[in-house]
Amino acid sequence: MRTDFSLGVLSLSFFVAACGGANSANSGGTSAPVAAKPAASAPAAAANSSGEVSLESLLARESTGLKAVSAKSGDGSLVLAAESSAQPTFEAKNNVPQVMIPIGTEQPVICLLRGDSPSTGSLLRSVVSDVQKDEPKNQITMLEAAMLGNVPYYLAELQYLDEKTGKPLLGALKIAVFDRAGDTLLCMHDELGYRATFKRVVESVAKSFQKKDAEEPKAPNELEIALAKVQKQPIGYTTERHFITPEGTHVELESSTLLLRRSPTELMSVESVRVTESSKDGIATKIRTISEEGGEQAESITVERKAGGKYHVEGTKSGKAVKGDFTSKTPIWASWRQRAEVRDKMLRGRKVRELSMSGYSSSSNPIGMTPTTYKATSDANAFEITNGGVQVRATLDADARTTQVGLKMGAIELSFERAIFESHK
Structure with a gap:
């Protein structure tokens, strides 16, 4: 987990707007193509003349008698092991592999394997937005972020009222999006109820669905994932992958995705990616930052070290060009080197x-150095960290990795809690 929070991980304007600020949510689309809602023959419940529907018995429905089934596509390129009521079937649309898994309901669970790895937050927001355009009477009734082993994912439900036939019908689209190594898995089921069944089935799909000819992603030397929470409710996650090259240089890939319900029908998203290349001694030689809000790009900036402490910056931020040079008297270190400094000077020895x-x-400061300051507190391994204008309180482990970070913005409590750390050095 990052401790300097230099990209959109702590986008204060995003949280202020999402929690009742003056700005409206951006409803723009994502650049990555998304799948349409599964074509249900009819939503599951008819509404009465007042438009009200009793949901208790419908929402409580679950499938029984499902069995573990292994399946593969006709050409053998796709394999799967999942709970199912019958044999799953495979197809490909626009070169996107997908599988239909019967679960004893009118509609199957449909899962798509996106090898282009779109962000889970943007993909989920886009699916919800597309359905809302077709079904203007709707409500987001569930939104969760969770972990499946070392795979973070979102789970959501959108209930909607279909009035196209003249008779109001209630439907519910359940959506799960998994951030797997090398691809993004999107699963959907369009019927009321079957929530526990859907979650169980799609988790089994996430563990097993593979495209045999897909290139195996390189495993990072270190992997760290933290769940982001507002008022203790998970709203997303941050991921840090640290690679060490055979030459001894380093590449850190840090990303975050956050989703928040601004209202029963409005879903906001903010995504960020930061790639830092550094030398053997930890001096940053190139930094690339990309972020988007509501599917629209907010930032794309590249920082390159030219000579000594001189850096060149070029890109765009908030729709405006950013270009310039600056000098830093002390080295700009990558995250792994900053951690080493804190570990050696604040947690060990003198x-x-x-x-x-x-x-x-x-x-x-898009064209300049930003200082990061760690201050010890009276609590063991607890520090106040200031980065630019942002101050947080963090708990560190013995290697100076953050296990918990928290800050308050008025009545809003935002925290990041480490969910998993893996080291493969």
């Missing part, structure tokens, strides 16, 4: 109470 380092935060 400890110091305060430590400042140079970093880069486009939100604080």
Whole structure:
């Protein structure tokens, strides 16, 4: 998990707007194509003359008698092991593999394997937005972020009223989006109820659905995932992958995806990616930051170290060009080197109470160095960290990795809690 929060991970304007600020949600689409809602023959429940529907018995429905089934496509390129009431079937649309899994209901569970790995948050928001355009009377009734082993994912439900036939009919689209290594898995089921069945089935799909000729992604030397929470409700996650090259240089790929219900029908999203290349001693040689809000690009900036402490910046931010040069008197270190400094100087040996380092935060200063300061507190391994204008309280482990980060913005409590850490050095 990042400790300098230099990209959109702590986009304060996003949270202020999402939690009742003046700005309206951006309803723009994502650049990645998405699948349409499964074509249900009819939603599951008829509404009465007032438009009200009793949901208790329908929402409580679950499938029984499902069995573990292994399946593969006709050419053998797709394999799957999942709970099912009958043999799953495979097809490909626009070169996107998908599988239909019967679960003893009118509609099957449909899962698509996206090898282009779109962001889970943007993909989920786009699916919801597309359905809302067709079904204007709707409500987001469930939104969760969770972990399946080392795979983070979203689980959501959108209930809607279909009035196209003249007789109001109630439907519910359940959606799950998994951030797997090398691809993104999208699963949907368009019927009221079967929530536990859907979750169980799609988790089995996420563990097993594979395209045999797909290139195996390179495993990072270190993988860290943290769940993001507002008022203790998971709203997304951050992921950090740290690669060490055979030459001894480093690449850190840090990303975040956050989703928040601004209202029963409005879903906001913010995504960010930061790629940092650094030398053997941890000096950042190239930093690339990309972020989007509501499916629209908010930032794309590249920072390159030219000579000594000189850096060149170029890109766009909030629709405006960003270009310039700056000099940092002290090295701008990558995250892994910052952690090493904190570990060695604040957690081991002769400890110091305060430590400042140079970093880069486009939100604080797009053309300049941003200082990061760690201050020890009276609690063991708890620190106050200031990065630009943002201050958080963090708990660190013995290697100076953050296990929990929290801050308050008025009545809003935002936190990041480590869900998993893997090391394969």
